[in-house]
Each structure stands twice: as C-alpha cells, then as structure tokens.
Amino acid sequence: MAKVLFDWDYSSYPGAKAYPHLFKPIQIGNLTVPNRIKYAATEDNLNDHNGFITDADVAYMRSRAEGVVGGLCFMQGVYMDKPGKGQGYVGQAACWDDKYIPGLKSIADAIHEKKAIAGFQLMDCGRVGAVEVESGHAPSTVPQRLRIFKPMYEMTHAEVKEMIQQHVDAARRGVEAGFDVMEISGIVGYLISNFLSSYTNRRTDEYGGDIRGRCQAMVEIIQGVKEVCGPDIPVGIRLCSDELLDDVRGNTPEESMVTYKMAEEAGADYISCTLGWQESIYPVISRDIPQGNWLYLAKRAKEHVNIPIQMAYRLFTPDKPNQAIGDEELDIWEICRSMIADPLMPKKVLEGREDEVRHCVACNLCLARLFRDAPMTCYINPRCAHEHDEAFTPQATDEEKEIMIVGAGPAGLECAYVAAQRGHEVHVYDKRDALGGTLLEASKAPYGDEELMTCVNFQKTMCEKAGVEFHLGEAVTEQLIADEMPDSVVLATGPTYPEVPDQDSGNVVNVLDVLSGKADVGESVVVWGNRKPGIGAALFLAKQGKKVTIVGREKTAGFDINPSFKWRYMIYLKQNGVMAYNDCDIEEIGDGEIIVKTYDGYRFPVQCDTVVLSEREANDALKKTVQSEGIELFVIGDALVPRNLSSAVHDGYRIGLRI
C-alpha cells in the first residue's frame, strides 16, 4: 500500500471539476501524491553565501508549498562538494556536511506545514558551476563556449567516484532533514548532463565512451541514492529529452531516450522531462515559444519509459497540462516561473479564482538575475523573494484616504488595488476608455507580447475585488483636482514624447499610433529609439514587409531588455532585416530621408518615408497643480522615468504599500 503523507479531498473545489486530471492522485514509487502539481526546484540566490538556509528562503518555499495544495514542492538543488566546484549560484544551498541539516529541515518543515510533499534536489552544477572558485570539474576538459563560465578540468577516476559518493551522502542528509522525495538534477549543462552528453564527455574509461558508458555515473548515483532513501522515499531525476546541442555535436534525441531508459533501469521512480542547455542556441522558454510547444517531448518520453513523466517548459495555464494528463501524454505538471510570478497559482486554480492569477510573462528576468549573482526577483511580482519581509505585505492602513490615481496603466492599476486592499478609497482616472495604458499598444508587438496584457487582466480583477472605482474616458484637469481635493494623487500618466527637431516635411508618427494601426506608415521606415518600444515597433512593421531601420542613442539595441531575452530580439531584428544604428541620433528629418549622426560626429543619410518616434521622456503634467494644492503626490511608472513594464508594476506596488 502506497504511503499517504497528508489527506486532501478536492472534490468540492471548482478547479477540480474544471481540471479533473490535475487534481487526481498518482503513485510515485511507494508514495501517493494527491494531485499532479509540482513546484519544480528553482535556484533563488536567497541563501547565505556559505550555503546555509536563510529565513528568506524558508518563507519563499513556504508560500510555494501553500500554492501546490498538497502536491510536490521542491527546494532548490543543493551543491555537495566542500570546495564548491559544483556550486553554480552564489546563494545556492549547500549539503556537503551534516551542519547543513538543521537549515534544510526548516525548509522541509515549512513545506509540511502547508501539507505539501517536500522534495529535495541534488545538483552539482558541473560545467556551469564553480561560481566562487577559479575552476570547476567536468567529465572532460572542454573549453567553455561562453566566457562568463569558469574553465573546467577533467575529473580523475577517483574524483568521479568521490562525486558519486557526495550525491549519496547529500541524499542521506536530505532524508535526515525530513524530505519525502529525492531528485537528481541532470539537465541544462549541470554535471550529470555533462557526463551524459557526447559534447562534454570524451572520457575513455567506464564513465565515457558510447551513450551507455556516458550514463554510468548517473546509474551509480541513482543506485546509491536509492539505497540510502529506502523503499518509502521515491527517487527521481531530471533529464534532457533533447539537448538542442546539434551544432556542437551533442546527443541525438535518440541517445537522450537511452538516458531515460537507463535511469528507469537503475531504479528511478520518475523522470522530469526537460530540454535545452544553457549553451544551446535555440530558445526554449522565452515568450516567443508558444504555450505547450514542448509537450510532444513528454509524450515521446512516455513512449520510452513506464515511470511517471513530469514537465514544465511553457505550460503556464492549467488547460494544456490537464489535457495532456487526460490524454496520457504527461503525468505531472511541473511549475517553475509561473509560481515565481504567483506562488499561489495552482491554489487559485483549485479554488476557482483563476482570474486572480498573476501570470508569468516569460521574460526570464528571474534567471538573468540568478546568473549575475543577484537574488531572485520577478518582473511582474514585486513580492517575490520578499515573502519574509512584512514591509512588502499590504497592511491595513491606520488612516483611510481618498486617493486619485491618474492613469490606468500597469503602474496605476497596481498601486490602485494594493492601496484599496489596505482600506483606502481609490479612484482611477484615465482619459481613455480602456484599462492598460501604453501596454494596450505595446502588447501588439510580435513574438508573444500579447501575453503582457495578462498583467492588466490580473490587475483589473484585483481592483474590482478591492472596490476600486474606475473613471474611464475622463481626463483629469486642474479643475477636477480642485473639485475633488483628494488626500493623495498618484500620477501614473505614462511618458511623453520629445519634440521633433528640424522637421521639413517628413512624416513623423508616434509609436503608439503605429502599433494601434492609427498611423499611416510608408514602406521605408526609421524608428527613432533603440529600446524595447522601438524594437517592438520595428519588428511589428518589418513583419508587414516594410524596410525598417532603427536609430537610437543607447550603445546597444535593447538596452532595457533583460539579457536572458535580449539575444532573442537581436536574432529577430536580423531575421527581419532590420538595421540598427546604435549610439546614434537623428540630426535632421527631411523629405524622404533623415540624417543620422554617430556618437563621434559622422553623419550619413538614411532614406525613409516615415519616422516613428519611440524615445520617451518623463511626464510632469499636473505635478505643479497637485503640489500647489498641498495634496500628497506620488509619481510612478513611465511618468517618473520611462522604463519597462516591470518598473511600472514595482513602482505601483511600493507606492500602494506606502500611501
């Protein structure tokens, strides 16, 4: 009889009726998991740089444990060697000594508090490790493709044996700390995947050679970990179903399936199906990849093994995994970024509050920060990684105020619902008839930007539930402010656009009018501004077959796009034939051409029949009026400093807390 850790009955919940396959139990090894939901192990850089668990990490995990409503909740992967060659993140949890057990236990306890199943992950970062030391270890000495990673040196046979034992010892510590499921990470360039791949494993001993030889280290780790875990603690492994490394002669998809079979033969109780490496040249999880794009790999995995298959990777909403589980193409829905954006996402789905889900926008800022030694944050969720900090939690106000928020974009709406939740009377004004501000237009840009509007949809729901009053189609004037005399005014009016210099007869249009289709745009276009709004507009126009050139002041195009996504945009620009002149400005707009001036004074003409303005400036409108009335004033979002959606949301949230 399989072990049941906590009793859960979902039958009365609306989500269980809407998504019946997600909320039915499954057996993994000798353990019954009450639903098909898993928070996948994710680094967060919240821990002490010596590898000890912090309160911030415990709080972060507790909130995710609440979210999985009885399902699997995995803490981040731990590194297992004292020198730290396997450490890939500065705030990664360690497990190379028993002294770490109390901290790890605090995470297991926090997960159990929420009646969820606590998962422990063993993760030697291998080729992408050695974050705090000069060099790392790998099956073979293969130079790094990317300079940000440290040089790797081939492990001796004895070091391989030692590494295997480190996994076993760490697993034992995980068990002692109270975890219920054990997982081995063998993906995206971490050590086990280095052993499996023909790209990085050139060994000639029993840990190298053909694919079966390259699996040997994995097999011994699984067998050793199984032994210390015993029959009641399932052991799973995360493995690439397709490395996407064909450009550097990595494993074929067929070889990857051999790794799955060998993991199963070695005793793995489940496999988490992933794809791609950090060094891969193909996009896997960015916004331009359609939802559910990779489910065929889970299906293929299920055709090769008989143990449960789990998968994350662009499955942000419950419909697709529910369907895939129903069709027996998937067993467990893994969630990573979606629960960074909203830790309670599955819980809200279960409770029929799907409209309250703050959806991930697949920007990968969270990952970009981790790779740059910064603590976890979320583009769209200001509370992420501050779960332990009361200052980031809305508290009831002592002094109820009447608040006028000018602008119904993401900054204004975020501020509105947070302030309203705290007990203020909030009125949101916008001269337009719709909610969303400039995001209404920005979300028209290609390559998945329509997903950005999920932010506004969430905010709208939250505002409505918090009692925010909307005044749409109503422009705020000096007179209106004087008549209403609110206690506080929040200016979230969005940016302004600079005046056009020396325009003879050029057809100059605004980026918002272009994206909304209101502007008449010629066939040959110059977009002025090389930040994201300009790039979005350039791609929007290039997709219509227009010849597009970008001219911008930033040294590189996409300066404001986070690095984990920026490379995609650079490829899109190239694919769409968009030329970008960076570190340049437009000196003059004339009839049929403009004069571009480089930062060092060279000048050259670019032919065009339309110039699209996308450079933005702060917006001072109404500021003096509010100040002269003696009203408390806050300026947020692009009105304060033109930036991105994330800054707007974070500004709004923080001011919503402060008022």
Place this chain on the structure above:
Amino acid sequence: MPVNAEKEITKLWKNLHSAQKEICSTYYRWREAALEVAGPDADPTDIALKAAEVFGRDMGKNLLPRMNWLKGEEGFMMNLGRSLAGIWVTEGGIAFAEKGENPGEILIRCTRCPWPTVAKAYGVPMEEVALTRERLFQTMLKDVSVFMNVDVRIEMLKAIPRGEGEYLFRLYKAT
C-alpha cells in the same frame, strides 16, 4: 540634406587606417618592452611566439560561440577559414578563404598584409613576422579542436614576409 558623403567617407576611411596601423605599432612597441625586460640573452623570436600563443588563446575563445556543425564538416571548415581571414581583414589585410583540392580542405589567402611594413619600421626580422602569424592561427585552433572534438590544423605554405608574394595557409582536419 547637407551631408557631403565623400567627406564623411574619407574621414572614416582615414581614421580606420590610422587605427589599423596603430594596432600593429602598439604590438611592436610592446615587443620592445618585452625584449628590454627579458634582457639581452632572450631570443626575440621566442618572445614573439609566446605572445602569439597568448593572443591566440584569447582570440580562439571568441571563435567558440560561433562554432556550428549543423552544415556538416565542409561548412564548418569553410566558416572557420572565413573567421580566420576575417581577423586579417579587420587588421587591414586583404584576405579570403577558398575551398582546397581535398575534401574539407580550406585555403586562406592574404594578398596584402600591414604587419610586415610596420615590422620593418621597428627592425623586426621578417621571418619572425611570418612565424608569429602561423603560431597565432595554430594556437587559436587549439581550443576549437578540443571544443568540437575535431583535430583541426593549419600550416603556412607561403608568406609575404618571405618574399613569396602572398600568404597561403592550408586549413585541414587531421586524420
């Protein structure tokens, strides 16, 4: 539109050539510094070849992100040859890659190279100039070979500083 294209291009062209010449001059100034530090017993060619290895190691790393086997061995070798020729072009040379007679063999020709001219001004032996170029390319390919698990080699068949009219390198895969 008040842009004098000839003037703008001339200005750019002059600055580009000055920069290219300065790259060569700076290298030879550093060479003099190294020789002074090394003392009278040091062999200048040894020092130049060591410098080529240091340069080559770092420049080779720049090639790795662009390595791509998707077009097969022939496409890979041609792209590699173009990358090496491209480095020469950046320095001010006229260089290109072309298919050799044997499968996968690439020839890299350089018909104009700024290095011997500047070397002469600094009194550098011409044979050292030729050997330095060869060592530079050889070192660059070391990491490429390990990275792609293919033994790629390069040999110098002709050299301008040897009075042979052009540089000719043979890029090939060792069997």
